[in-house]
Amino acid sequence: MPAISFQSVSKHYASARGELKALDGVSLDIEEGEFFGLLGPNGAGKTTLISILAGLTRASAGRVAVHGHDVQADFAKARRQLGIVPQELVFDPFFNVREALRIQSGYFGVKNNDAWIDELLDSLGLADKAKANMRQLSGGMKRRVLVAQALVHKPPVIVLDEPTAGVDVELRQTLWQFIARLNRQGHTVLLTTHYLEEAEALCGRIAMLKTGRVVALERTSELLKAASSNVLRFKVDSHELPPEFAGKARITGRIVQLPAHDAHEIEQYLAVIRQAGLRVEDVEIRKADLEDVFLDVMSGKQVKEMAS
Numbered sequence: 001m002p003a004i005s006f007q008s009v010s011k012h013y014a015s016a017r018g019e020l021k022a023l024d025g026v027s028l029d030i031e032e033g034e035f036f037g038l039l040g041p042n043g044a045g046k047t048t049l050i051s052i053l054a055g056l057t058r059a060s061a062g063r064v065a066v067h068g069h070d071v072q073a074d075f076a077k078a079r080r081q082l083g084i085v086p087q088e089l090v091f092d093p094f095f096n097v098r099e100a101l102r103i104q105s106g107y108f109g110v111k112n113n114d115a116w117i118d119e120l121l122d123s124l125g126l127a128d129k130a131k132a133n134m135r136q137l138s139g140g141m142k143r144r145v146l147v148a149q150a151l152v153h154k155p156p157v158i159v160l161d162e163p164t165a166g167v168d169v170e171l172r173q174t175l176w177q178f179i180a181r182l183n184r185q186g187h188t189v190l191l192t193t194h195y196l197e198e199a200e201a202l203c204g205r206i207a208m209l210k211t212g213r214v215v216a217l218e219r220t221s222e223l224l225k226a227a228s229s230n231v232l233r234f235k236v237d238s239h240e241l242p243p244e245f246a247g248k249a250r251i252t253g254r255i256v257q258l259p260a261h262d263a264h265e266i267e268q269y270l271a272v273i274r275q276a277g278l279r280v281e282d283v284e285i286r287k288a289d290l291e292d293v294f295l296d297v298m299s300g301k302q303v304k305e306m307a308s
């Protein structure tokens, strides 16, 4: 039985321009023990899918189950299996950190939870903040408390919706070490993130969502293998690139990256650069990474062997 099963899930919202299909027939099974990544640009429907899973939003059609428990018909049992870290920072300003965690434990009917609460505080670098009021915490610290809150009842399935958006490097590392440890201990993890290096490093399998539809669903290693090319990467001294590169190059500041299928194509690029009189440095050729694959999939390019 899958840890999470989405079956033909749709969600429609009424909008000024008629009906908005936030989700359009999403089917996806996540097996027990997987570290699963759900990727997609803003507005793809990731948070909508997670709020349906959490029982906070009702699907317009389809079924969602957690360890076989339907999230609507069997809400309490399904919810008990889930630890959900929401995208938005929501918290109750009147309590300190330990109180907030005790209240959350009570909500799940877990008594005498202080040993586990202490372990959570320790593992998330919150030990010295136990008595701090929620109001006094920085955004990053609040994010840690949200993670701890989601885990107070030791849920077998952990769901994180953009947990590292706007979060410093230290917290990211603390968080991933801890979540990876829980995953090794058998917890299922469902993660959405904009940081594709994180997804590439952590997730065994990935689904990509685009305007409410699953457009890729593969093992991460297969996705990387299916990438159509290597990448030529270099730094350039000008912001004006030759028109030949338009629509092809991925540009970050002065760094330009171009898909390179073979040596001939690389030679052509370098010739164009020379003719344009550009000065380039730090030239390298690397394997395509998950971001390249993501951009390919989102632009609707056929990625090799992935049409299944």
Ligand SMILES: Nc1ncnc2c1ncn2[C@@H]1O[C@H](COP(=O)(O)OP(=O)(O)O)[C@@H](O)[C@H]1O
Pocket (backbone or CB within 6 Å): 013, 014, 020, 022, 040, 041, 042, 043, 044, 045, 046, 047, 048, 049
């Ligand atoms: N409560 C709502 N009412 C109307 N439209 C919504 C609502 N929630 C989300 N949407 C729309 O549904 C789409 C998917 O949003 P969301 O699930 O938040 O995407 P993501 O998390 O992938 O960025 C977006 O177009 C968004 O504007």
Ligand SMILES: [Mg+2]
Pocket (backbone or CB within 6 Å): 046, 047, 048, 087, 161
């Ligand atoms: Mg979202």
